[in-house]
Amino acid sequence: MTSEFVTTTELARRLCVSRRTVFRLTSAGKLPQPIRLSKRTVRWDWQAVQECLSSNANRSRRGGKHD
Numbered sequence: 540m541t542s543e544f545v546t547t548t549e550l551a552r553r554l555c556v557s558r559r560t561v562f563r564l565t566s567a568g569k570l571p572q573p574i575r576l577s578k579r580t581v582r583w584d585w586q587a588v589q590e591c592l593s594s595n596a597n598r599s600r601r602g603g604k605h606d
Contacts, residue, residue, distance in 0.1 A: 542584050542585070542586055543584075543585040543586065544574065544582035544583065544584055544585070545582060545583050545585050545588075546582060547561055547562075547573075547581065547583075550583050550585075550588065553585075569591070569592075569595055570583070570588055570591055570592075571583070571584065571587045571588060571591050
């Protein structure tokens with residue numbers, strides 16, 4: 540299976556949030572860390588993002604603590 544790597548702008552568009560919110564969610568551990576390609580270039584593995592969001596949703600449904 541081939542991984543799809545997306546930019547911050549594309550990830551924000553897919554999640555319907557701002558670019559800043561993408562970084563906030565990452566800092567809060569609600570999104571996986573991006574892959575750093577250079578000092579100023581990062582990409583997110585779309586499959587890892589989907590798995591992380593699914594895991595967070597499942598945790599919430601089981602009555603886990605809300606952050």
